[in-house]
Amino acid sequence: MDTQSANQELFREDISEYVAQLQLHMALQARNLVPSLGNTRMTDSRQQLLQETQAIAEKLASRQSL
Numbered sequence: 001m002d003t004q005s006a007n008q009e010l011f012r013e014d015i016s017e018y019v020a021q022l023q024l025h026m027a028l029q030a031r032n033l034v035p036s037l038g039n040t041r042m043t044d045s046r047q048q049l050l051q052e053t054q055a056i057a058e059k060l061a062s063r064q065s066l
Helices: 003-032 041-064
Strands: none
16 A cells, blocks of 8 residues: 555545544534423433434444445
8 A cells, every 4th residue: 555545545534533523513412402302310311322322323324434
């Protein structure tokens, strides 16, 4: 692998990481704009787990595109 192709690969990885972080940040910010529907502890716990799982899935999916 020559230097130019190695640099291009590093650049692609950097961009991919940046896009994944940006998508995650935007998704989390959008969730903060939506008021919660329930205030029970069980609902909050389930909602938090759902949000964390979705954020992880979005991050992994965004890395699959390149």
